[in-house]
Amino acid sequence: MQKRPVPGFERERIELETCSICKGKAVVNGVFFELVCIYCNGSGWVVGGSKLVLSSDELVTQLSFKLQEAQREIAALKGPAKVSGIQRQHNQSNRLGAGGTNYTGD
Ligand SMILES: [Zn+2]
DSSP, rough: OOOOOTTSOOOOOOOOEOTTTTTTTSEEEOOOSEOOOOTTTTSSEEEEETTTOOOOHHHHHHHHHHHHHHHHHHHHHHHSOHHHHHHHHHHHHHHHSSSGOOOOOO
């Protein structure tokens, strides 16, 4: 049972793009040391298109969304999703089942 988010109450996903000033590194080279890039609030990301800087509060949430997205992509790259793997096993055992029935044992 999964709770479905109520429409209109979901947090907005803001499209982010790499900060062109620090090139996404979040810091710029100062004279003696690296400085936090003020054009992207030290995040390396700005709002896509408008290149606006997000506030720290909003930034944390949007970066979390982005990180979750990246983690899902990494998980997908690491191999087939567990669900499809289980389904494939089921299909195989169905074919091997006695009398060719679809009995899966569960
Ligand atoms: Zn920047």
